[in-house]
Amino acid sequence: MTEYEKPFWERGLLVAGVDEAGRGPLAGPLVACAVILPPFTQPFIKGDSKVMSPKEREEAYEVIKSNAIAIGTAVVDSSLIDRVGILKANHIAFRRALEDLKHNFHVVISDYLPVEGYECIALVKGDKKSLSCACASIVAKVLRDRIMEHYHRLLPQYNFARHKGYATREHIRAISLYRESPIHRKSFSPIKQLRLFE
Numbered sequence: 231m232t233e234y235e236k237p238f239w240e241r242g243l244l245v246a247g248v249d250e251a252g253r254g255p256l257a258g259p260l261v262a263c264a265v266i267l268p269p270f271t272q273p274f275i276k277g278d279s280k281v282m283s284p285k286e287r288e289e290a291y292e293v294i295k296s297n298a299i300a301i302g303t304a305v306v307d308s309s310l311i312d313r314v315g316i317l318k319a320n321h322i323a324f325r326r327a328l329e330d331l332k333h334n335f336h337v338v339i340s341d342y343l344p345v346e347g348y349e350c351i352a353l354v355k356g357d358k359k360s361l362s363c364a365c366a367s368i369v370a371k372v373l374r375d376r377i378m379e380h381y382h383r384l385l386p387q388y389n390f391a392r393h394k395g396y397a398t399r400e401h402i403r404a405i406s407l408y409r410e411s412p413i414h415r416k417s418f419s420p421i422k423q424l425r426l427f428e
Contacts, residue, residue, distance in 0.1 A: 231273040231361040234339055234351060239269035243336035244299070247362025248324050248345065251279070251370040253316055255395030256405070256421055257388070257414045258378050260311060262323035263370035264302040264331050264338075265294060267362050279357060279367040284375065291372045294365045301369060302330030305377070312417040321345070327366075339363050385411050 235245045250262040275290055276282070282290065295301065304326030311319045324345050328338065338348045341356035341363050356363035375394055382391035388404045388411065395401070395413075402420060410421050 231275070231359065231364065232271070234353065234360045235267075235269075235362055238337050242269075244269070244334065245337050245339055245362050246302075246328060246331060246335040247339045247356075247360055247364070247366045248327055249341040249357050249363050249367040249370055250320060250323055251367070251374040252395070253320060254397075255415075256397050256401065256418050257308065257390065257395035257411065258381060259308065259374065259413075260306045260316070260319050260323050261370045261374040261377065262304045262306070262320075262327040263366040263373070264300075264324075264327040265362055265365040265369060266299040266301075266331060266333055266335050267365060268297065268299055271297065271361060273361050275361065275364050275368070279364070279371045282368070287368055287372050287375075290365075290368050294369055298365065300331045300333035300335075302327045302332070303369070303373060304330060305373075308413050308415045311415055315417070317343075341367065381413055385413075 238245050244266055246264050246266050248264040250260055252260045304323045306319045306323045320343055338345050338350040339360045339362050340350055340352045344350050344352040353359050357367035378390045378394045387408050393401045414421055
């Protein structure tokens, strides 16, 4: 998981891995994270964040926090996603997370999307191939889940704690019953379709 980082580490350069959580849900923010690991960090993660249990992610999150040189985060809310579209929102989130690092780095390894203005290696399934990217994925997922659990307490009728805003049958049924909330993405189907019939 460090084959992409090693050539830079061997030259004394720092790598920032960047990834996001929340591209696909119907509700809630997109959360991006950037992580700079100490050079020659040994892989300590089993699989990518999507196949880890919540407990495993929380444990990995604590290890990452304890060991990372720097962590940067960015939260892009549903209103901005509706305004600019998910792809542009993703680019904005990546840039903001990298700026939030407040630490020098030399190269970026991103999950799928290239980041303009930086020397960047954009990897398909970057969170499986790069340790830096995998760490960023875990932090982003943990933080987004916490945000959705907060929204669950404010809007319990949608049961965000269970599905985290994704398009489950339960969630779509709740939208049909209660209509969308302020944190729903109005530009996403099926919310967009439901609004046409109002």
